[in-house]
Amino acid sequence: MFSPLPTPMEMASWDTATINEIGIRGEVLMENASRAATCTLSEHAGTVESKRIFIICGPGNNGGDGFAMGRQLLDLGARVTIFHTHPKSRYKGESGYNLRLAANLGIELKHIPDSRIPDLSGADILVDALLGTGFEGELRPKFLKLVRMINKAGSKSLIFSVDIPSGLHGLRGMAQPEAVKADITATFEAAKLGLIQPGARSYTGKLVVCPIGIPAKVKMDLPPEHFSINERILHSIPAPAAKMHKGTSGHLLIIGGSPGLTGALQLAGLGALRAGAGLVTLACPSGLVPQVNSWMPELMTKGLGEGNDWDEKAIDELLSITDHYQAVVIGPGLGRSGKALDLVEKFVTTGHPPAVFDADALYALSRRSHIMPELAPNSILTPHPGEMARLSSASISEIESDRMDAARKFATAKNVFLILKGAGTVVGCPDSNVMICPISAPNLAAGGSGDILAGMTGSLLGRGLSPMQSSCIAVYWHARSGLLLEKDFPFRGNLATETANALPAVLKEVSCSKPKT
Secondary structure (H helix, E strand, C coil), rough: CEEEECCHHHHHHHHHHHHHCCCCCCHHHHHHHHHHHHHHHHHHHHCCCCCEEEECCCCHHHHHHHHHHHHHHHHHEEEEEEEEECCHHHHHHHHHHHHHHHHHCCCEEEEECCCCCCCCCCEEEEEEEEECCCCCCCCCCHHHHHHHHHHHHHHEEEEEEECCCCCCCCCCCCCCCCCCCCCCEEECCCCCCCHHHHHEEEEEEEEEEEEECCCHHHHHHHCCCEEECCCHHHCCCCCCCCCCCCCCCEEEEECCCCCCCHHHHHHHHHHHHHHHCEEEEEEHHHHHHHHHCCCCCEEEEEEEEECCCCCCHHHHHHCHHHCCCCEEECCCCCCCCCCHHHHHHHHCCCCCCCCCEHHHHHHHHHHCCHHHHHHHCCECCCCCCCHHHHHHHCCCHHHCCCHHHHHHHCCCHHHCCCHHHHHCCCEECCCEEEECCCCCCCCCCCCCHHHHHHHHHHHHHHHHHHHHHHHHHHHHHHHHHHHHHHCCCCCCCCCCCHHCCCCHHHHHHHHHCCCCC
């Protein structure tokens, strides 16, 4: 369900513990890494026999992986030339060892002086083993020229990056200021955090994770703080049972709606139904019931108070019925009137079922921040970056500059689950872990998409899943629906309703839900 996403520092700690505490030599890890990378190259690029392969080796262990790959590619019949950025005498340890092996085998070795960058055209395959995940700062002039030369050669050569495209930041996934644009990246043991950031994808090409023998004990003793949500999370969705009925599939209450904003409430209801809720009731001011009722007969309504707006009577009536439901979503189309804010405050300070706070409920929390400490533990909040900025008293640019840290700090401080929406949606958890959706789906960039996600999350909560499961399943499932829509809407133009209606097809596509017999 979750794949580890170590930071470069966390990955270095795995290496160190494996070598110093377990006793596996660094040469063994480098041999494992280079063999895994060579196999990946062969599997994805076809036979390497007789192909001209240039390997660009930098000064560190990434360069050592390149030296070792050269030896293995030679054995597979490739014509190998290794370019190294530093004089041979500067390579020490495992890297120096593998350089000497390559030299002993007669592989052509060419030093790249600072004064002259070689022409790298003419190769069938170009292996980028220049800089690893520990790279910080900006590329020095020599390395910047090399990156540009590699990318220039990429018009005719397949570019294969070892562990990470050179020039890409291993934590933030940003080019510093440029990076190799690989066709394939073989990353070792686990995808590094920077590699799954939305901005990294135009550099990594096809990303392949290659195990290199880091013991499970090491990873358990030194767990990372970030994880990628993968397809296996969908197996956590309760499978249909032969004797199930609507009453056993969760009854969700969605609170919202105000003049001109009833669509958000309806879309959240649609998302909940498509995510498997047995029953969905939309609670809104009584004067809006005819409008809310006009769309989908499957959605029930509960009119509250008098007229089209939230009033004290509506609030009192609402608080008297919330415990009739398995879960609650509050906020879609709620509005920002004083009474709407009063509703959210009284809801927070009154006992209620597991809840998802979305849209205008988040606005209310930001305006009446004194109620934040009274949020029920493990509540789920679903802000977009603008809403997150209000909740955190920060700017949108500050939130976007480190989305993962923003989600982590808020979730741990408030003891809630926080779904920070956007390309590569982030789920911050109270235990400080951060779960990241590796999918960026432009088809989700449509009005109402967030309402669908809120309804889905509430539906899963109402079916008995934990807040963490509900958050992560909804985020990943929602993103997969966006990907599925790309087939029929390659240039977008799809509607939020189509995102919801595609949800069952996603489960069919991944074959994760089978009826019990």
